[in-house]
Amino acid sequence: MTEFFQHLVNGLSLGSVYALIALGYTMVYGVLQLINFAHAEVFMLGAFSGYYLASWLPPFSREPRFVVVLSLSMAICACIGVVIERFAYRPLRQSPRLNALITAMGVSMLIQAIGQLPFFMGPSPRFFPELLPNRTLLSAAGVSLTTLQAVTLGAAVLLMIGLHRLVFHTRFGAAMRAVSFDGRTAGLMGIDANRVIALTFMVGSALAAAAGILVGLSYPRIEPTMGVLLGLKAFVAAVLGGIGNIRGAMVGGTIIGLVEAMAVGYGSSSYRDAVAFGILILVLVFKPSGIFGKAVVEKV
Amino acid sequence: MNARVLESWAWILFGLLLVGLASALLPSASQSYPMYVAGLAGINVILAVSLHVVNGLTGQFSLGHAGFMAVGGYTAALFGTRIISEYKLMYISEPVSDTILFFFATLLGGAAAGLAGLLVGLPSLRLRGDYLAIVTLGFAEIIRVTIENVEVLGAATGLVGIPPLTNLFWIFFWALVTFLFAKRLQESTHGRALAAIREDEIAAEAMGIDTTGYKVRAFVASSFFAGVAGALLGYYLTILTPRDFTFLKSVEVVVMVVLGGMGSISGAILAAILLTILPEALRPLREHTGVDLRMVIYASLLLAMMLLRPRGILGRQEVWTLLRRRREEAEPEVAP
Amino acid sequence: MTCRQRRGSLDRGVGRSAIPRGAALLVLCAVLALGGCEKKSGARTAPGPGTGGGSSDAAEILFGEVASLTGPEATFGQSQSRGIALAVKEINEAGGVLGRPIRVITYDNQGKPTESAAAAHRLVVRDRVHVLLGEVASSRSLAMAPIAEEHQVPMITPASTNPRVTEGRKWVFRTCFIDPFQGRVMARFAREELGLRRVAVLRDVRNDYSVGLANFFVESFRELGGEVVSDQSYSAGDIDFRSQLTEIRARNPEAIYVPGYYTDVGLIARQVRELGMKVPLMGGDGWDSSKLYEIGGEALEGSFFSNHYSFENPDPVVQGFIARYREAYGEVPDALAALGYDAARLAADAIARVGSLERAAIRYALATTRDFRGVTGTITIDENHNPVKPAVVLEIRNRGATFAKTIEP
Incomplete structure (x- = not known):
């Protein structure tokens, strides 16, 4: 039984990481119907900007320093996101969706390749500084939970609530939903679709930066290719939950995290990655638009 | 009607003759580096054209081509290490026996991949757009993870000791077969149904086209040729490893199809050749820059292409229609 | 002129005439790239390779x-x-x-x-x-x-x-x-020097080096009378290993053999400690990098790995x-x-x-x-x-490796 609870804790904390990254995928998809493969790279850049900021900033008291690093990286990545959208995606707004997708992959490859060049980040992994102390928070009956696991979990929940409020209780959110529902009509109603999309990218990229820093804290090894595997899993989580749906990203991330933990615990660790994809396929075959996704009926 | 049939057979014979001549006259792949690269390009052409049938012609988005390639490659390779290396057909010399068995192995690889395509396609081709992409991606990943864990398949080290039987003739031969298949399909009733599905699935269904059936058949055919390409690759390198069948390989093939121009066979061929030669041609660049910029150049080129020419190199057109049009264009000026 | 109009109305395209030219250019590029390659090699490979003969004309x-x-x-x-x-x-x-x-x-x-x-x-x-x-x-x-x-x-x-x-x-x-030797080295060290009986293995399935070492370690350790209580896998690039480590913790091993690369081992060591395990880790020469101590920090103190040489070697x-x-x-x-x-x-x-x-x-x-x-x-x-x-076994102390034992082949 101890193992079960430990697996539960492990699964939830890993799931919250997936969920954090999945939120960015799902937001962009909701508005543009674009799988933003570059999101994983913005996540990586978020971690690296945190790394560089932490080494440049003068040392002052711990918690405010963490907040400064976090908010600055979020701001930096928000800008990066807007730049990517402006120069790589906007010119392709009218082209077939596959082109935008290939462009997204191109951006992702380019950022990775440049990041690996020795005069940028270089390929070797780096140690992410300990911005927050990591202690064992809870160690009852053999189940252990660290502060950072708790922080990540809390941050994921808080960000999701914030995002939910942003989307459903603000004017910007209403505009976003309008663009997502029908871009042309929204435009006719006086909504500046380009602005909404740019803002969406800003928010999504800032979220990716936050995820990058939180991941860097709990798993202090960062490298230019760190986004690839995590990004893919997070994306799978977003699809599982129903891509375009914020709650779906959260639930999908948690499910993938839990499934992986349980697959190791009660199955075989060597097939763990296959199990996650297997679950995804099963869900999609029976519910083609994901758990929370609405089945869209195409009109002729 | 008869003349057309005759003409197309003439073309096929001509193609076969060309392939035979080319592989007889050109230096062999193992002795000449450009020919070695040409072999790799040929394998990529098979992959790109086969994916074209699903992505370009039918408009379905598959991200799992590497998986089918792996199924075909490993099936053929197992046959190679277990049968071809050990046994020989009776009454004929060893090289002839090897060649016959090798041809059978590529067919076997194709069949295995086709079967995998059927198993994946049947449940998942109801899905549309990105969801189909994710399911195919998922299947490819499951196949890769399985290979990594199965000792008989060589696990992470790879399946070694595959007899080196792939030569330029077989690569060109299969590239030609794939090309002819795709071209004939595109121009057939079947192909028009697939194009109708690409343009508007609902309208196609309303016209009485069994969309799922057509999609599954296209998918199976595409997987078959991907499997053949995998088989050829295994016998070319003499080793197959899971590292060659990652998500990135699938992406590479999709990039070839999109870069060539969605819906254009010649575009896919052109892009496949270009994208194989380019990274090889850029190798010496490292001597001057000190760092390897090939990935940076590849990605930048891809971005530039997509932004400046979103339709791809050829758009939806084919080289031969373009040439024919040129000819027609030139004629009236002479006539009056 | 008439022809041009007909074409325009058929294709509904604007500026179509640019396409053939662009395509032709690209084909030309491809042909040139291939042709360029061919010429050079043809000039060079005259004697025919495979003979193994030296190109002794080269100055370098x-x-x-x-x-x-x-x-x-x-x-x-x-x-x-x-x-x-x-x-x-x-x-x-x-x-x-x-x-x-x-x-x-x-x-x-x-x-x-x-x-x-x-x-x-x-x-x-x-x-x-x-x-x-x-x-x-x-x-x-x-x-x-x-x-x-x-x-x-x-x-x-x-x-x-x-x-x-x-x-x-x-x-x-x-x-x-080779894998059999290095796997055996650590198995012997664990069994004979450290006197361990129960060991768990955590291998990187994507990496043939790791799988090879793990296989030969398990084989040798069993031959020497030890018991491998848990054999878990991860994939290079993973960040979370807690699930595998939870399974390992439940089996109560005396040490964990992690024959992966330093890029992952640092994180694994941290998570081992976070789960409250105090047992030493063991590994192979893939551990040898200053990055290991940087990422793993104190979590690696008291762990052992086999290597080719010791930094203290005079x-x-x-x-x-x-x-x-x-x-x-x-x-x-x-x-x-x-x-x-x-x-x-x-x-x-x-x-x-x-x-x-x-x-x-x-x-x-x-x-x-x-x-x-x-x-x-x-x-x-x-x-x-x-x-x-010979291989040396190193012990990690004060964020550095110190010599522990030489094992002859």
Whole structure:
């Protein structure tokens, strides 16, 4: 039984990481119907900007320093996101969706390749500084939970609530939903679709930066290719939950995290990655638009 | 009607003759580096054209081509290490026996991949757009993870000791077969149904086209040729490893199809050749820059292409229609 | 004119006429690229390769290197490449070999076996190198080896540990341990020196090096009367290992064998401690990197790993290498850099000994290497083309490795 609870804790904390990254995928998809493969790279850049900021900033008291690093990286990545959208995606707004997708992959490859060049980040992994102390928070009956696991979990929940409020209780959110529902009509109603999309990218990229820093804290090894595997899993989580749906990203991330933990615990660790994809396929075959996704009926 | 049939057979014979001549006259792949690269390009052409049938012609988005390639490659390779290396057909010399068995192995690889395509396609081709992409991606990943864990398949080290039987003739031969298949399909009733599905699935269904059936058949055919390409690759390198069948390989093939121009066979061929030669041609660049910029150049080129020419190199057109049009264009000026 | 109009109305396209021109241009580019390649090689490969004959007209000695300089495993490839570059620089500064300078041609393979084969092919057939160096991963070396065999070019792999890389091959050598030896070293150390009975294994399934070491460790440890209580897997690049470690914790092992690369081991060690386990970790030469202590921090104190050499070794060959590497690249060399360095020096040594650039002669000299003093130990090549050299077991103390024991082969 101890193992079960430990697996539960492990699964939830890993799931919250997936969920954090999945939120960015799902937001962009909701508005543009674009799988933003570059999101994983913005996540990586978020971690690296945190790394560089932490080494440049003068040392002052711990918690405010963490907040400064976090908010600055979020701001930096928000800008990066807007730049990517402006120069790589906007010119392709009218082209077939596959082109935008290939462009997204191109951006992702380019950022990775440049990041690996020795005069940028270089390929070797780096140690992410300990911005927050990591202690064992809870160690009852053999189940252990660290502060950072708790922080990540809390941050994921808080960000999701914030995002939910942003989307459903603000004017910007209403505009976003309008663009997502029908871009042309929204435009006719006086909504500046380009602005909404740019803002969406800003928010999504800032979220990716936050995820990058939180991941860097709990798993202090960062490298230019760190986004690839995590990004893919997070994306799978977003699809599982129903891509375009914020709650779906959260639930999908948690499910993938839990499934992986349980697959190791009660199955075989060597097939763990296959199990996650297997679950995804099963869900999609029976519910083609994901758990929370609405089945869209195409009109002729 | 008869003349057309005759003409197309003439073309096929001509193609076969060309392939035979080319592989007889050109230096062999193992002795000449450009020919070695040409072999790799040929394998990529098979992959790109086969994916074209699903992505370009039918408009379905598959991200799992590497998986089918792996199924075909490993099936053929197992046959190679277990049968071809050990046994020989009776009454004929060893090289002839090897060649016959090798041809059978590529067919076997194709069949295995086709079967995998059927198993994946049947449940998942109801899905549309990105969801189909994710399911195919998922299947490819499951196949890769399985290979990594199965000792008989060589696990992470790879399946070694595959007899080196792939030569330029077989690569060109299969590239030609794939090309002819795709071209004939595109121009057939079947192909028009697939194009109708690409343009508007609902309208196609309303016209009485069994969309799922057509999609599954296209998918199976595409997987078959991907499997053949995998088989050829295994016998070319003499080793197959899971590292060659990652998500990135699938992406590479999709990039070839999109870069060539969605819906254009010649575009896919052109892009496949270009994208194989380019990274090889850029190798010496490292001597001057000190760092390897090939990935940076590849990605930048891809971005530039997509932004400046979103339709791809050829758009939806084919080289031969373009040439024919040129000819027609030139004629009236002479006539009056 | 009329024709143009008809065309326009049929296609509904604007500026269509630009397409054929653009396409033609691209075709031309492709043809030129291919044609350009052909001409050059045709001029060069006149005598026909495969004869193994030396291109003795060349003023310089050519080493061809294949490395994963980009892609997910770039960090390992760059270490290998740096080690080789340093060795060649030193040899050239000392006057080269046979009075000729050495030049290294390095090609990237993006971590892919197919690209490794293409790169090796280019080096052997086009550039006609005298010695082929590479790769780190056995799967990629296995893709290169048939090409070296067919064209009869000696190949030295610095760090591919799978026995099959050199098995039954005439032209392929290596400078690193093979999996069975290193796996046995740690099994013996754990069983005989530490007196452990119950050990868990955590292997990287994506990495043949890790799988190989784990397999041979498990085999040897069982033969020595120990028990492997849990055998778990992860994939290189994962960040969370807690689920596997939770399973391991439930089996109560006395130590955990993690034969992966330093990139993952640091994180694993941290999570072992976070789950409240106090047992030591054990590993192989993939651990050897300053990054390990940086990422793992205190979590690794008291752990052991097998390696080729100890940093405390007073041998001037070792100390000189470490000092010069640090000077050149600003960091402590890892095992891959040391192995790359030795591979390049071994090749140069063989050429110097035999006094010829004939590939067959170089091969013969490599095969008869006796007591070559490398950084990674005194190397004698055995009949399977593997080096016979002792392994050392190092203990991690104060964020550094200290010598614990030498284990002879």
